[in-house]
Amino acid sequence: MRKSLLTIAAAILILFCSNVVFGFDPMGPPRALLSRGQPSLGLEYLYSKMEIKMVGPFGWPDMDISDLEINKIYANFGYGLTDRWDVFGRLGVAVIDVDHGENIANASSMIGTSDPSLAIGAGTRVTFFEWEDVSVGMLAQVSFVPFENFKGNPSTLFGSPGTMDSEIHMTEVQIAIGPTWNCTEYLSVYGGPFLHLIDGVADVNLTLGGTDYPDSLGIEQSTIFGGYIGAGMRFSEHPNIICNVEFQATEAGHALAIQLAISP
Numbered sequence: 001m002r003k004s005l006l007t008i009a010a011a012i013l014i015l016f017c018s019n020v021v022f023g024f025d026p027m028g029p030p031r032a033l034l035s036r037g038q039p040s041l042g043l044e045y046l047y048s049k050m051e052i053k054m055v056g057p058f059g060w061p062d063m064d065i066s067d068l069e070i071n072k073i074y075a076n077f078g079y080g081l082t083d084r085w086d087v088f089g090r091l092g093v094a095v096i097d098v099d100h101g102e103n104i105a106n107a108s109s110m111i112g113t114s115d116p117s118l119a120i121g122a123g124t125r126v127t128f129f130e131w132e133d134v135s136v137g138m139l140a141q142v143s144f145v146p147f148e149n150f151k152g153n154p155s156t157l158f159g160s161p162g163t164m165d166s167e168i169h170m171t172e173v174q175i176a177i178g179p180t181w182n183c184t185e186y187l188s189v190y191g192g193p194f195l196h197l198i199d200g201v202a203d204v205n206l207t208l209g210g211t212d213y214p215d216s217l218g219i220e221q222s223t224i225f226g227g228y229i230g231a232g233m234r235f236s237e238h239p240n241i242i243c244n245v246e247f248q249a250t251e252a253g254h255a256l257a258i259q260l261a262i263s264p
Contacts, residue, residue, distance in 0.1 A: 024048040025090075025121060025172055026074070026257035028244050029180040029190040029232060031137035032127040034080030034263060042076040042261035044090070050253025054108060054202065054217050065108045067099035072119055076261065084137075090121035094145045096168065100153045107206070110164040115149040121172070133182040139194075143172045160209035168219075170200040176228065191229035196250050226250035230257075239264050 026044040034040055048070045074092035081087060093116040103109040121143025128136050147168040154163050178192015200219035205212055230246025244259040 024050075024070070024196075024248055024253070024255035024257075025072070025141055025143055025174060026244075026259050027139055027141070027174060027176055027194070027228060027246065027248070028125075028230070028259055029137075029188065030125065030139040030176045030178045030192055031135045031180050031190075032080065032082075032084045032086045032125045033242075033261075034078055034086040036080050036082050038080040038086075038263055040076075040078035040088075040261050040263035042078070042259060044072075044074040044076050044092070044257065044259045046070075046072045046074075046255055046257040048248075048253060048255035050250075052219055052252070054219055065098060066103055069097045069099070071095050074119065074121070076259070078261070078263070084127040085124070087124045088122065090119070090123075090143060092119045093117060094119040094147070096145075096147045107164065110153050110155050110162065110206075111166045111204075112150050112152040114147040114151075114168075117145055117147045119143060119145040134179055136179050137177075139174070139176045141174055145170050145172070162206060162208040164207070165205045167203045168200060169202075170219075173197065180232075186234045188232040188234075189230070190232065191227065191246075193225060193227050194248070195224065196226045197224055 024046060026046050050068055052065050052068055054065055072092060072094040074090040076088055076090050078086055078088035095114055095116050097113040098108055098111040100109045100112070121141060123139065123141025125139050126137050128138065147170070150166040152164050152166065154161060156162065174194050174196060176192055176194035178190065180188055180190040182188045202217045202219060203214075204217060205214045207213075226249055228246055228248040230244055232242055232244045235241040235243065240263045242261050246257050248255040248257065
């Protein structure tokens with residue numbers, strides 16, 4: 001069984017690493033949380049701030065986008081395939097905001113804030129081994145958000161008034177490996193390193209002096225690896241009600257996530 005789980009985990013790792021990704025999502029403990037046949041239903045919230053790199057638009061030099069904020073709210077649905085392997089899906093909304101003041105020196109200051117956009121995702125957790133109150137496992141997850149209908153910030157470029165229409169498509173993947181320590185029956189601590197890649201596509205149309213300049217831009221990663229730490233609190237055993245609070249960080253960004261899950 002252990003060899004089968006390791007094979008599954010390796011296959012998931014290869015699959016997810018073949019996609020270039022963007023951003024943060026709530027993670028939770030890097031281990032299976034559900035028993036075989038056990039379902040779960042939950043709510044999740046995440047706030048993140050980061051810096052990304054955008055390939056130079058309209059032939060300009062590449063630019064760094066600072067203080068890019070993303071807020072996400074998800075409904076989470078989980079199911080235990082075995083006692084050491086579970087899967088989950090997500091459905092929710094996300095909003096992205098590009099800080100105008102922090103990016104005043106480049107064209108990204110014109111992007112502004114998106115309308116709430118549909119966010120979907122899925123993932124899996126695997127427990128590799130357990131020893132007394134400590135377990136070690138892996139979490140892998142992927143999500144997709146098309147950010148549309150940005151409220152842009154009009155600006156002046158080259159002495160002419162300009163506006164920018166934007167649409168940003170993001171795929172997100174995180175892969176974490178680490179321990180979970182059950183301190184007591186009602187409190188656990190978890191965390192570890194995670195893989196964090198960044199990429200995406202931004203379709204923009206700059207209107208300058210009455211002339212349109214459309215372009216499609218690549219969004220590139222500023223860093224690959226990060227780490228996170230969290231705590232899980234059990235409020236009830238029947239039904240099982242657990243709340244996870246965690247902090248994630250890379251060299252180029254950070255996030256705070258809260259998860260509430262209920263399972264029979």
